[in-house]
Amino acid sequence: MTTRSAVVKAPGEKLLRVSLDLGGGVVRAARISGDFFIHPEEGVLLLEKALCGAPEWDELVLRLQSVVDAGGLELVGVSIESIARGALEAVSEYDAETSS
Amino acid sequence: METWRLILDPPGRGARNMAVDLAVLHSLVRTVCSPTLRLYSWNPPAVTIGYFQRIEEEVREEECRREGVAVIRRVTGGGAVLHEHELTYSVFIPLAHRAAPRSIRESYELLCGPIVDALRGLGLDARFSPINDVLVGEAKLSGSAQTRRDGVLLQHGTLLIDVNAGRMFRLLNVAKQKSAKGEPQDRVSSLRRLLGERALSADFAAGLAGRIARAFSERLDCDFEEGRLSAREEEEALRIERELFNLDAWNRDRSIRPVFAGPAD
Numbered sequence: 036m037t038t039r040s041a042v043v044k045a046p047g048e049k050l051l052r053v054s055l056d057l058g059g060g061v062v063r064a065a066r067i068s069g070d071f072f073i074h075p076e077e078g079v080l081l082l083e084k085a086l087c088g089a090p091e092w093d094e095l096v097l098r099l100q101s102v103v104d105a106g107g108l109e110l111v112g113v114s115i116e117s118i119a120r121g122a123l124e125a126v127s128e129y130d131a132e133t134s135s
Numbered sequence: 136m137e138t139w140r141l142i143l144d145p146p147g148r149g150a151r152n153m154a155v156d157l158a159v160l161h162s163l164v165r166t167v168c169s170p171t172l173r174l175y176s177w178n179p180p181a182v183t184i185g186y187f188q189r190i191e192e193e194v195r196e197e198e199c200r201r202e203g204v205a206v207i208r209r210v211t212g213g214g215a216v217l218h219e220h221e222l223t224y225s226v227f228i229p230l231a232h233r234a235a236p237r238s239i240r241e242s243y244e245l246l247c248g249p250i251v252d253a254l255r256g257l258g259l260d261a262r263f264s265p266i267n268d269v270l271v272g273e274a275k276l277s278g279s280a281q282t283r284r285d286g287v288l289l290q291h292g293t294l295l296i297d298v299n300a301g302r303m304f305r306l307l308n309v310a311k312q313k314s315a316k317g318e319p320q321d322r323v324s325s326l327r328r329l330l331g332e333r334a335l336s337a338d339f340a341a342g343l344a345g346r347i348a349r350a351f352s353e354r355l356d357c358d359f360e361e362g363r364l365s366a367r368e369e370e371e372a373l374r375i376e377r378e379l380f381n382l383d384a385w386n387r388d389r390s391i392r393p394v395f396a397g398p399a400d
Binding site: 049067068069071073075076077080109112 | 280
């Protein structure tokens with residue numbers, strides 16, 4: 036298992052870090068951290084869960100959006116696009132290492 | 136005019152301060168009562184991190200241990216703070232109340248308004264800076280964070296009286312991305328820096344608390360009656376301190392929820 040992180044600071048947003056535990060080409064666990072706000076706060080666990088598995092990365096934003104809609108989450112100072120971007124960056128770093 | 140409760144708390148330890156905030160929030164959830172404004176400070180100094188932050192990313196734990204500074208994760212989002220020379224406010228408002236706009240961004244602006252007013256009353260050119268800051272010039276003097284739980288809004292925030300920059304940068308990791316805006320020490324200000332040594336006196340602190348209460352009263356059209364924590368709030372604060380904010384299970388792990396109060400009165 037390898038952990039890879041990416042930091043995203045989108046304009047107008049707070050600092051976001053996405054850390055993924057990767058093994059066997061699969062995301063085993065994900066952590067979304069930073070100084071943003073998500074209401075209700077426990078909703079972050081649902082977003083982290085949505086990053087796990089062997090996700091179709093193209094659909095990541097849509098998947099995160101469905102979590103936001105289903106949970107009635109409100110994101111302030113962070114966006115699903117930034118979370119998806121952080122996850123993609125963390126995975127691509129891992130892919131680059133494992134394919135080299 | 137509606138009467139709100141004003142609680143002026145003595146300086147408290149970190150876990151205690153955060154536990155009282157949660158106990159008062161629970162109290163408003165349980166009973167139909169008026170909004171509350173709590174003003175307090177910190178002794179000994181403590182570090183708090185935001186709900187979504189991780190201690191290992193934000194805090195130099197070894198240094199904190201060496202200096203006897205406790206590290207506590209808040210129930211609110213936002214950034215890591217070294218609470219040392221500051222006045223802290225917490226405001227508790229039922230979500231159905233006129234002073235709790237549904238929009239989170241709007242409610243930050245509304246509830247940071249009294250902080251801006253109080254600073255302007257001191258002759259400072261203060262302004263609200265979205266999402267959750269109050270600036271004087273380009274430097275931050277106050278930051279706030281909000282949560283909404285079970286129909287009640289809690290917003291708490293700091294007002295920096297003095298900044299121990301050396302200690303702050305010794306205890307906290309300052310992310311490189313943030314430093315791109317300029318030198319970290321220039322992005323934070325304090326009342327001492329702006330107003331001089333008089334900002335450090337006990338009289339000044341008491342006067343500042345009065346100014347903030349008056350500013351809330353004027354901006355939100357309410358009167359204050361000074362009160363104290365109820366026996367139940369006191370008892371619950373002790374329990375929350377022990378069973379939540381003193382536990383690694385809370386401070387390091389998001390999998391436990393803030394403990395909740397018992398049945399309604």
